Amino acid sequence: xxxxxxxxxxxxxxxxxxxxxxxxxxxxxxxxxxxxxxxxxxxxxxxxxxxxxxxxxxxxxxxxxxxxxxxxxxxxxxxxxxxxxxxxxxxxxxxxxxxxxxxxxxxxxxxxxxxxxxxxxxxxxxxxxxxxxxxxxxxxxxxxxxxxxxxxxxxxxxxxxxxxxxxxxxxxxxxxxxxxxxxxxxxxxxxxxxxxxxxxxxxxxxxxxxxxxxxxxxxxxxxxxxxxxxxxxxxxxxxxxxxxxxx
Numbered sequence: 452x453x454x455x456x457x458x459x460x461x462x463x464x465x466x467x468x469x470x471x472x473x474x475x476x477x478x479x480x481x482x483x484x485x486x487x488x489x490x491x492x493x494x495x496x497x498x499x500x501x502x503x504x505x506x507x508x509x510x511x512x513x514x515x516x517x518x519x520x521x522x523x524x525x526x527x528x529x530x531x532x533x534x535x536x537x538x539x540x541x542x543x544x545x546x547x548x549x550x551x552x553x554x555x556x557x558x559x560x561x562x563x564x565x566x567x568x569x570x571x572x573x574x575x576x577x578x579x580x581x582x583x584x585x586x587x588x589x590x591x592x593x594x595x596x597x598x599x600x601x602x603x604x605x606x607x608x609x610x611x612x613x614x615x616x617x618x619x620x621x622x623x624x625x626x627x628x629x630x631x632x633x634x635x636x637x638x639x640x641x642x643x644x645x646x647x648x649x650x651x652x653x654x655x656x657x658x659x660x661x662x663x664x665x666x667x668x669x670x671x672x673x674x675x676x677x678x679x680x681x682x683x684x685x686x687x688x689x690x691x692x693x694x695x696x697x698x
Contacts, residue, residue, distance in 0.1 A: 454537050454620060455612070458599040459678035461540035467548045468539035471555065472532050475580055478520045479528050486524075493576075496521070500576035503567045515563040516556070521578035531580045537600070538584070538591045541678045545594060546661060558586020558653045565649020569632070577643055582650035585628075589654025592621040593662055597676030616676075625651050 485492040497505070501518035505511070522528040543551040562582020591598070596618040604611050625648065632644030662670060673679070 452605075452620070452623070453603045454534065455601050455603055457537055457541070457617070458601070458614070458682045459541060459595070461544045461678075463544055465540035465543040467552050467555075468535060468543050471539070471580075472535060475520055475522070475528065475532060479522050482521075496576035496578065500578045501563050501567070502576050503571050503573040506567060507571050515560045515567075518563065518576075518578050519556075519559040519580050519583055522580070523578055527579060531584055534584050535580065535587065538587050541595060541598075542587050542590050542658075544678070554590065554654075554657055555583050555587065557657060558589075558650050559583030561653035562586065562643075562646040562650030565653075566643045566646035569645040577646070579643070579646075582643070582646040585647045585650030586654030586657065588621050588624070589651040590658035591654075592618060593655050593658045594665075594670070595674075595676060595678050596671070598678060599682070 482492075482495055485495055496502075499514060499517045500521055501514040506514065522531065539551075539555075542554070546554055559580065559582050562585060563577070566577055566582070596616065598617040599614050600617050600620050601612055601614050602620060604613055628644045628647040628651065631642060632648055635641060635644055666673070
């Protein structure tokens with residue numbers, strides 16, 4: 452289940468979202484050559500990624516910031532940038548550029564702390580913007596629960612595009628993180644489920660003052676749970692590729 456877009460693109464240019472995407476991509480390209488040098492890559496990550504054991508030993512939390520702009524591969528980067536592109540623009544429009552930037556960084560730091568406290572002696576480097584993006588998703592769920600999101604569903608060889616409310620897609624994603632975290636050992640690496648869950652909850656909490664300032668449930672009544680601007684109508688064209696049948 453992969454989201455590909457929502458139906459409410461921002462009414463203004465999301466400069467901060469685009470800048471964050473460019474920064475993540477640019478930094479990844481800057482150390483991409485190290486992927487052919489495993490030892491060099493490991494040393495680089497130990498300097499700039501968040502290694503819980505080193506944080507416990509040195510008390511230096513600065514890598515909570517630097518690790519947010521590192522990724523472990525092309526697919527890791529692409530997945531995170533896709534989620535940021537889909538959900539970030541509407542959040543930036545509601546919060547303002549500087550407020551959104553502070554929200555993004557605060558959510559990312561909180562997500563990193565959640566992972567750290569789940570495994571304070573892990574020696575596995577932690578990288579990725581997914582904790583901060585999880586905060587964006589949590590805030591989006593609070594403000595726009597009924598926004599329509601197109602998702603790609605893969606079932607064996609069947610691929611379909613389905614439109615569902617954001618609360619279903621984001622709620623399921625959050626449940627997957629909880630179940631994944633409950634069944635995984637954070638000391639051995641892999642997906643940082645507790646960073647995702649922590650970032651998501653932080654996003655809801657950090658967005659709550661804005662939600663209340665907008666009127667709380669009355670904001671949902673005014674907007675019907677959608678971003679407060681017209682919905683984009685997407686049309687799917689019929690394929691012109693002829694079907695080949697067996698004789």
